[in-house]
Amino acid sequence: DIQMTQSPSSVSASVGDRVTITCRASQDISSWLVWYQQKPGKAPKVLIYAASSLHSGVPSRLSGSGSGTDFTLTISGLQPEDFATYYCQQAHSFPFTFGPGTKVDIK
């Protein structure tokens, strides 16, 4: 199975900050990487698919990049609604696997 890791596990930031989250796959997954956001008590929401394509309705301050084994999610100009936990997921092959998550909270 493909193992996914994320760093950092948590980050404290202020409104307006730029936040970068890193996701690493244990083997080459090309660009088959998806990012989700989850808030407490809510279902996850897809943000980015195919490593860098923004899902419909997702604000452009979020962006994704990377290919192969190393990927990043960047939030430029953090907004109050961005405080949440972010997960990467490899969609290269079954079984799908998620990263352990990165919690973004208020400094």
Add this chain to the structure above:
Amino acid sequence: EVQLVESGGGLVQPGGSLRLSCAASGFTFSSYEMNWVRRAPGRGLEWVSYIASSGSPIYYTDSLKGRFTISRDNAKNSLYLQMNSLRAEDTAIYYCARGDGTTYQYGMDVWGQGTTVTVSS
């Protein structure tokens, strides 16, 4: 409105069984791949199972060891997860999630609100 609504969760003793359901509305259910994903207390998301739009192929996470069975009824716009030989570590919120519709590799774009399964004596 595109919607997924899970049901069937509850409290069950170790070794017991539960059948989760997911009712889909607002889209052509038979055209979409579907998944089950869970989140255990204090832990992250774990993908559980996938079923293609036609019902085959089917995939599971390795750790289930054949205890869970995913199925669907396209005539009833419903997805199911039969869970047997339940263990304490199966305690989680279970979400059904729709595949993107273009390719399973684009991720899961619609999620239900989740149903809680608690395995405890």
